[in-house]
Amino acid sequence: xxxxxxxxxxxxxxxxxxxxxxxxxxxxxxxxxxxxxxxxxxxxxxxxxxxxxxxxxxxxxxxxxxxxxxxxxxxxxxxxxxxxxxxxxxxxxxxxxxxxxxxxxxxxxxxxxxxxxxxxxxxxxxxxxxxxxxxxxxxxxxxxxxxxxxxxxxxxxxxxxxxxxxxxxxxxxxxxxxxxxxxxxxxxx
Amino acid sequence: xxxxxxxxxxxxxxxxxxxxxxxxxxxxxxxxxxxxxxxxxxxxxxxxxxxxxxxxxxxxxxxxxxxxxxxxxxxxxxxxxxxxxxxxxxxxxxxxxxxxxxxxxxxxxxx
Numbered sequence: 001x002x003x004x005x006x007x008x009x010x011x012x013x014x015x016x017x018x019x020x021x022x023x024x025x026x027x028x029x030x031x032x033x034x035x036x037x038x039x040x041x042x043x044x045x046x047x048x049x050x051x052x053x054x055x056x057x058x059x060x061x062x063x064x065x066x067x068x069x070x071x072x073x074x075x076x077x078x079x080x081x082x083x084x085x086x087x088x089x090x091x092x093x094x095x096x097x098x099x100x101x102x103x104x105x106x107x108x109x110x111x112x113x114x115x116x117x118x119x120x121x122x123x124x125x126x127x128x129x130x131x132x133x134x135x136x137x138x139x140x141x142x143x144x145x146x147x148x149x150x151x152x153x154x155x156x157x158x159x160x161x162x163x164x165x166x167x168x169x170x171x172x173x174x175x176x177x178x179x180x181x182x183x184x185x186x187x188x189x
Numbered sequence: 190x191x192x193x194x195x196x197x198x199x200x201x202x203x204x205x206x207x208x209x210x211x212x213x214x215x216x217x218x219x220x221x222x223x224x225x226x227x228x229x230x231x232x233x234x235x236x237x238x239x240x241x242x243x244x245x246x247x248x249x250x251x252x253x254x255x256x257x258x259x260x261x262x263x264x265x266x267x268x269x270x271x272x273x274x275x276x277x278x279x280x281x282x283x284x285x286x287x288x289x290x291x292x293x294x295x296x297x298x299x300x
Contacts, residue, residue: 002246005238061236062277096274097235097284 001058006030009100021104023054031056034070035100037108039147044139045073045111048147051174052107053083054100064094065103072146072177074139076116076125083177086120146178155180159187227257229265235285236270245269259293262286
């Protein structure tokens with residue numbers, strides 16, 4: 001992997017406070033990152049902070065970074081089950097001139113303009129096309145429940161009050177896409 | 190102490206004896222030094238993001254070891270970087286503008 005390029009990219013993202021995206025390194029090497037992006041204004045995702053799991057493979061930048069939403073999100077091009085993303089530049093339209101930052105910005109743009117005719121989640125896409133009010137209601141509800149900073153802080157606090165360690169609690173919440181009950185079930189094993 | 194006094198005296202004598210005259214220098218040999226850089230518009234390669242005057246991650250030294258090449262679309266990359274990209278693709282396109290990639294010949298580049 002081109003380590004110096006990835007390091008440079010991370011530095012550039014951390015210096016840019018204006019774009020509403022951030023990235024942090026998970027673990028020892030630079031193969032696993034976690035990005036966040038703000039839900040765009042005037043959309044059903046406004047107010048949400050969406051966490052994206054980023055995997056940088058050895059062939060980067062000649063192959064795209066693997067990205068997946070960790071926060072649950074109701075969007076035609078994102079799986080409501082596992083956060084898989086359908087976006088051309090993360091697949092066959094990738095170019096080594098693109099970066100982690102431009103990919104995260106593209107995800108932000110995808111939240112502004114869903115493509116229901118090229119869906120990742122057929123159920124969500126069908127609802128988007130046939131029942132817009134219900135789609136908007138669901139998407140807003142998911143944003144508030146799973147992607148708002150206050151919601152995740154509240155959930156974490158609740159788990160800490162139950163006596164779980166901060167590390168265990170936040171890992172369980174991460175794995176559960178922010179859902180309190182799923183996280184709790186996992187913690188209770 | 191004696192030595193010091195003598196030396197000082199001699200110097201003074203010599204200065205007094207030699208009247209000021211034009212300073213002449215004869216150049217016996219010289220060395221030249223030149224610097225060069227790639228005239229590639231952007232200063233970093235769009236693939237590895239290293240400066241053109243530096244080298245691609247594959248190369249050890251800048252310059253001949255890590256040449257810069259142009260496409261007919263006028264976008265420039267390190268030779269190693271663009272070659273690695275093109276060999277991984279079925280369609281040969283410029284990473285920046287996505288036009289068909291063709292190497293611009295050295296003569297054309299010389300603007």
